[in-house]
Amino acid sequence: SKCSSYAGEITHESAVEWSALVSKKCTGIISKPRLYNKDYMKLGFTFSGNENNRCPQFLVCDDILANKSMVPNKLKHHFNLKHSHWSEKSVQYFIHLWKSIKKQSATFTKRMKTSEKVQEANYLVAQIIAKNKE
Structure with missing residues (x-):
């Protein structure tokens, strides 16, 4: 994710690098990002972020x-x-919830792509109408 700052744009990746650098200066050791373990699903956690730096995300409240x-x-x-x-919820409940969220996200992404195609078609039609009015 990105956020604005007075020093320019900071990406999630650069923040992780900066954090590791500060950690090295303070302790002399570079800390590696922690890895996601599939057993965390038992507690309702999946992950957010890229492959190199994943952050735990709770499925129910969406907290990262x-x-x-x-x-x-x-x-x-x-x-x-x-929470x-x-x-009392089983790991199967959280897996089902995770799959449901992924499915909703895929459907939303698909609809957005369709919307982009419709917008492009509308633009082309507007161009043709404008040319015919000249």
Whole structure:
């Protein structure tokens, strides 16, 4: 994701690089981004971000946590603190929810592409009408 800043545009990737650089200066060690583990689905977490830097995303509330939170204890803490009423749900429930969200996203993307094609066709028709009026 991108955000604006006074120093220019900062991408998610550059923020991760900067964070690693600060970490190295403070500790002398470069920290690697934590990796997503499929067992996190048991707690209702999938991931957001690119392959190199994934951040945990809770399926129900859509909260995206920092990459450093991608450890079982921190995910459990978020789950128990904010969503304890979901504790009875099985991993199959969260997998079904994840597939449903992916399907909705794919449908939305497909409709947007169709909309772009319709917009292009409207533009071409407007050009033809404008040429005929000359």
